[in-house]
Amino acid sequence: MGGDTVGMSSWSASLLAAVNAMRPFRQPVVDQVVQVVGGLGEPRVQMLAARLIGQFASSTGASPVFMPTPGVLGSASARNSLMADSTVTSVMNVWPRLTVALVGIGSVEPSELLRMSGNVLGESDRAALAAAGAVGDICLRFFDADGAPVATGLDERVIGIAAEQLREVPRRVGVAGGERKYAAVRGAVLGGWVNVLVTDTTTAQRLVADRAA
Numbered sequence: 001m002g003g004d005t006v007g008m009s010s011w012s013a014s015l016l017a018a019v020n021a022m023r024p025f026r027q028p029v030v031d032q033v034v035q036v037v038g039g040l041g042e043p044r045v046q047m048l049a050a051r052l053i054g055q056f057a058s059s060t061g062a063s064p065v066f067m068p069t070p071g072v073l074g075s076a077s078a079r080n081s082l083m084a085d086s087t088v089t090s091v092m093n094v095w096p097r098l099t100v101a102l103v104g105i106g107s108v109e110p111s112e113l114l115r116m117s118g119n120v121l122g123e124s125d126r127a128a129l130a131a132a133g134a135v136g137d138i139c140l141r142f143f144d145a146d147g148a149p150v151a152t153g154l155d156e157r158v159i160g161i162a163a164e165q166l167r168e169v170p171r172r173v174g175v176a177g178g179e180r181k182y183a184a185v186r187g188a189v190l191g192g193w194v195n196v197l198v199t200d201t202t203t204a205q206r207l208v209a210d211r212a213a
Contacts, residue, residue: 108137
């Protein structure tokens, strides 16, 4: 058993709820679980990001690999400096080996968990994303209503897996739902950001209806 190397995003309440509901396996079913976006933030909320990775590792028998950085830096130079550090590159070197990605799907308006984490985007960032047509993100990589990547200066300040690298992972499981995130979920599916979706019945039925229309 085992054999998978799983990448997980950090600031997803839906993903945290899913992991909390998991029952431990009797034997290891995953080799490694690695963060694919920075997980440091406001200490109280940072514990949730660490718990997400740690609890999944405990349930599946995986070895956890944590990303010891914030998700968003204040400047591109700060991000480049951190990404050159050996503790960060050692995590990034695992990403090409991912066989599964477990990710939340975010909207441009940050969730309460992301807002509390301290990794929230500034007003200018959100304005630039809105002007570019962004409707949602995965690992702070934003896309429009059709799922096409949206490029802004924010990309140069994010410590996380690149959009191209993420979409090369064989199984990409997105966990999200609800009216507020519908446009983001739809974009993630249309753009191939995820090829497995865990969502609520209402969202699933609406996606099917939209496709049939």
